[in-house]
Amino acid sequence: MTNHVLRIDTSARHEGSVSRELTDKVLAKLAAKDVTVRDLSTPLPLIDSTWIGANFTPADTRSDDQKSTLALSDTLIAELNAADTIVIGLPVYNFGVPSTFKAWIDLVARAGVTFRYTENGPEGLLTGKRAILAVASGGTEVGSDYDFASTYARHILGFIGITDVTIVSADRLMVDPEASHKAADEQIAALAA
Template identity: 50%
Template sequence: MHILHLDSAITGDASVSRQLTADIVARLKDANPGATVTYRDLNEGVPAIDTDWFVGVRVGTENPTPEQKAHLDASNAYLKEVQDADVLVIGLPIYNFTLTAQLKNWLDQIARAGVSFRYTAEGPEGLLTGKRAYIAYAAAGTPIGSEIDFASDYIRHMLGFLGITDVTFVPADGLAMDREAGMARARAALEKIAA
């Protein structure tokens, strides 16, 4: 088993989502002693897509500029990490009712027509199949699945669009109102992983 471990919280050691992703990875490694891990902290920076990215990555060109080549190399690196993984463990801290900009940038980098998904006569088909994802959802005041949660359905949809349909959430929500209850929900979800 190879695990891709992704964090994106801006709060450093105080981050609940970082704590949860570490706990998920530890449980997976306990259940699979030979498991390997690739770690990426998206908070260190994931370039947003722009016109140079579009030309260099999506359109392609015979004579790319250095900037366009850098975009292609970075996008390929993000995508290869996903392709090589059996399991993704993704930290999903909620800021302003949705996912972090860094995590959105990462999704934009790996969502590539003809590479991670393709269009068919029956509609889009994800090409990153055969993988599982565990999502560490952490929110001070946005209950998971509520009408003000614009993150959990989105990330489930995006992963499914890319072919990753086996998605499990480990939610620690309502932390600002009742931290103990929110963490208890997360611990209960953790107990089911690799059980």
């Protein structure tokens, strides 16, 4: 059984959201009792020059304003650090990830905090965690040449150290919804708790 799960919902929709439905099923399969929920349907702020200035100021010399600017980012990173498993409901919007997910990534991918640069290239610092992407799409086939959502999510998670990534998908829902749901249910049933 999974100890602590961070659930991240990225769909703008609540009612009728297939990614949220898949995420519910993944959590049921994991029998997760301790779950932190981060719902990105209320968008996060975008990073700006003030945020970048605070981020690149050494932690021990940051002003109170700079610390305040980074407070949300620190909270989001603390949620990641506390989780053993991260379950992300990820709809495909126009071949890519929802803008709210990209905003979350920008707030958690911080040099020296969640990754670092070494002479051998970047090294992710959030190791020993598992991620499950619950992907839903109307027409984009997950893993295809034009799927920039799951491939980006897998890459960026690996960049910050989360390399154990499983994808469950209900893709091409507008083509064959019954087969898409059936395939996703089979993938979820095969997940290790």
